[in-house]
Amino acid sequence: xxxxxxxxxxxxxxxxxxxxxxxxxxxxxxxxxxxxxxxxxxxxxxxxxxxxxxxxxxxxxxxxxxxxxxxxxxxxxxxxxxxxxxxxxxxxxxxxxxxxxxxxxxxxxxxxxxxxxxxxxxxxxxxxxxxxxxxxxxxxxxxxxxxxxxxxxxxxxxxxxxxxxxxxxxxxxxxxxxxxxxxxxxxxxxxxxxxxxxxxxxxxxxxxxxxxxxxxxxxxxxxxxxxxxxxxxxxxxxxxxxxxxxxxxxxxxxxxxxxxxxxxxxxxxxxxxxxxxxxxxxxxxxxxxxxxxxxxxxxxxxxxxxxxxxxx
Ligand code: XIL
Numbered sequence: 001x002x003x004x005x006x007x008x009x010x011x012x013x014x015x016x017x018x019x020x021x022x023x024x025x026x027x028x029x030x031x032x033x034x035x036x037x038x039x040x041x042x043x044x045x046x047x048x049x050x051x052x053x054x055x056x057x058x059x060x061x062x063x064x065x066x067x068x069x070x071x072x073x074x075x076x077x078x079x080x081x082x083x084x085x086x087x088x089x090x091x092x093x094x095x096x097x098x099x100x101x102x103x104x105x106x107x108x109x110x111x112x113x114x115x116x117x118x119x120x121x122x123x124x125x126x127x128x129x130x131x132x133x134x135x136x137x138x139x140x141x142x143x144x145x146x147x148x149x150x151x152x153x154x155x156x157x158x159x160x161x162x163x164x165x166x167x168x169x170x171x172x173x174x175x176x177x178x179x180x181x182x183x184x185x186x187x188x189x190x191x192x193x194x195x196x197x198x199x200x201x202x203x204x205x206x207x208x209x210x211x212x213x214x215x216x217x218x219x220x221x222x223x224x225x226x227x228x229x230x231x232x233x234x235x236x237x238x239x240x241x242x243x244x245x246x247x248x249x250x251x252x253x254x255x256x257x258x259x260x261x262x263x264x265x266x267x268x269x270x271x272x273x274x275x276x277x278x279x280x281x282x283x284x285x286x287x288x289x290x291x292x293x294x295x296x297x298x299x300x301x302x303x304x305x306x307x308x309x310x311x312x
Pocket of ligand 1: 046281
């Protein structure tokens with residue numbers, strides 16, 4: 001059975017994947033991506049980010065993002081917008097820091113409003129606002145505007161598409177700790193101020209054998225606040241070369257993560273950060289590591305695929 005079908009049968013909204021435009025010319029790849037009920041949701045891996053969508057101020061380019069959005073639409077898949085404001089893959093006209101608070105506020109409002117309005121669908125804020133110790137990340141937005149930029153972006157997104165689900169997407173909040181607590185405090189304060197926020201995305205870029213043991217409790221911190229959660233970028237990497245033992249542990253780890261989402265009623269779905277080792281971002285970002293996804297370099301299913309099915 002397809003992974004999405006298995007997720008639906010377990011009461012979840014979707015099992016999805018990230019994908020990128022340059023991968024869509026590989027017909028072996030698209031045969032899996034588009035197989036009935038394999039994936040029920042798509043995230044654009046890069047082409048809805050700020051540098052791709054507004055490379056020059058107020059010049060919006062949606063051609064590549066639209067290719068992903070149309071693919072999702074034509075197959076009845078949900079779309080996760082990724083993302084409207086965060087500190088990476090920004091064009092230099094933003095990072096240069098040449099704007100005062102009033103100007104940068106308007107720039108965020110224009111960017112988030114235009115992108116979210118263009119892709120009326122399921123949209124994620126993705127701002128990764130925190131450092132690992134729980135303090136705010138000192139990016140161009142925080143340095144100019146303080147933490148208020150988060151509310152600015154969320155409000156602009158809600159105004160552009162009242163139906164869009166608005167998420168803050170973070171990493172290293174998957175287990176309990178300073179950063180998870182800081183994010184809980186942030187979303188609590190946003191809710192108290194009446195800022196629109198629907199959910200928290202747990203990225204889940206994990207290492208084989210090191211899935212946080214408090215994943216379920218960390219999710220429950222947010223669902224207890226009335227928010228939904230989603231696993232938004234799941235992959236589980238290993239130090240290469242892969243071995244049968246590592247692949248078996250990886251299968252267990254995928255099962256553990258999926259089972260955590262299954263166990264938490266407010267966890268709506270899971271997205272893998274691409275489904276094949278052929279296109280995974282891991283080896284270029286973490287040298288010496290890889291093999292982090294459920295299909296291998298040759299687009300053959302790995303034990304991890306069975307781990308996902310077993311987890312539901
Ligand atoms: C990554 C993409 O996978 C790469 O292709 C790109 O070069 C850099 O960005 N967390 C995120 C994603 O929120 O946007 C990142 O995607 C991976 C880490």
